[in-house]
Amino acid sequence: MLVAKGLSAGYGRSTVLHDIDLEVKPGEIVTLIGANGAGKSTLAKTIAGLIEPRGGVLTLGGENAQNLSAKERVRRGLCLVPEGRQIFGSLSIEANLRLGAYAHAEMSAADMEASIHQACEAFPILLARRQESAANLSGGQQQMLAIARGLMARPVLLVLDEPSLGLAPNLVKDIFRLIASLRSTGISILLSEQNARQSLAIADRAYVLANGRIIHSGEAKAIAAQSDIAQAYLGAGHQIGGQVQGNARVAQMRDLLVAFANDR
Ligand SMILES: Nc1ncnc2c1ncn2[C@@H]1O[C@H](COP(=O)(O)OP(=O)(O)OP(=O)(O)O)[C@@H](O)[C@H]1O
Numbered sequence: 560m561l562v563a564k565g566l567s568a569g570y571g572r573s574t575v576l577h578d579i580d581l582e583v584k585p586g587e588i589v590t591l592i593g594a595n596g597a598g599k600s601t602l603a604k605t606i607a608g609l610i611e612p613r614g615g616v617l618t619l620g621g622e623n624a625q626n627l628s629a630k631e632r633v634r635r636g637l638c639l640v641p642e643g644r645q646i647f648g649s650l651s652i653e654a655n656l657r658l659g660a661y662a663h664a665e666m667s668a669a670d671m672e673a674s675i676h677q678a679c680e681a682f683p684i685l686l687a688r689r690q691e692s693a694a695n696l697s698g699g700q701q702q703m704l705a706i707a708r709g710l711m712a713r714p715v716l717l718v719l720d721e722p723s724l725g726l727a728p729n730l731v732k733d734i735f736r737l738i739a740s741l742r743s744t745g746i747s748i749l750l751s752e753q754n755a756r757q758s759l760a761i762a763d764r765a766y767v768l769a770n771g772r773i774i775h776s777g778e779a780k781a782i783a784a785q786s787d788i789a790q791a792y793l794g795a796g797h798q799i800g801g802q803v804q805g806n807a808r809v810a811q812m813r814d815l816l817v818a819f820a821n822d823r
């Protein structure tokens with residue numbers, strides 16, 4: 560579905576992403592976990608076509624995506640739900656939803672209405688309050704609106720950039736549950752998160768990003784079982800040593816820490 564090989568990208572004179580190899584297969588939830596400033600948003604934007612890569616290859620559905628504009632990528636089913644929601648508070652909920660269908664300009668009124676219903680299936684509150692200003696929604700509801708707006712593009716692959724950011728813990732749980740439920744609709748998901756534990760819990764596979772490099776990847780369950788490692792990379796705590804069991808894990812953790820140190 561999505562394949563990145565040796566991807567690099569940056570801003571001005573600084574290169575932020577180095578040699579990124581990443582893949583999302585049909586129907587998968589893949590999480591990209593990393594601390595503040597690791598490069599998650601830069602990678603999400605590069606995949607979406609908002610930042611031009613400096614090297615490497617990106618294919619979408621087997622097709623070279625390099626020369627496709629962001630809008631053309633949306634038309635091919637790749638949709639980014641950006642960090643920080645980017646909701647238009649002065650517009651109604653419905654107007655925000657309609658904006659999500661911008662890449663499908665030819666959509667009929669009936670199709671639009673059907674899309675709105677479909678996109679809001681998991682978020683009935685949005686449908687009930689569709690005429691209200693989006694600014695009236697709580698943070699969690701605005702995140703739901705951002706996801707529903709993304710669904711309006713009828714994505715095949717949804718890239719979610721830190722959907723849990725700034726939400727209270729109970730809302731975070733709801734958001735992750737909703738994301739997990741999207742799997743049943745057949746959409747593939749690339750979930751960028753700092754919230755390692757909960758994103759690993761709903762993902763099939765994971766990539767750990769540190770300082771712009773993928774330093775670890777594998778089955779989400781296997782990575783979650785090494786939560787002390789994830790925490791070390793995410794800066795969420797330093798429980799190294801305390802929870803380590805078995806030589807294999809010690810060796811694996813040492814390798815990762817060496818990789819991390821070399822990365823600096
Ligand atoms: N527009 C920009 N111009 C210059 N540098 C930038 C820009 N956006 C991000 N960076 C830098 O690129 C690096 C990666 O940032 P990025 O936003 O991709 O990280 P992130 O993993 O998404 O972090 P966060 O969890 O805080 O959202 C950081 O060092 C950041 O300062």
Ligand SMILES: [Mg+2]
Nearest residue numbers: 599600642721
């Ligand atoms: Mg970010």
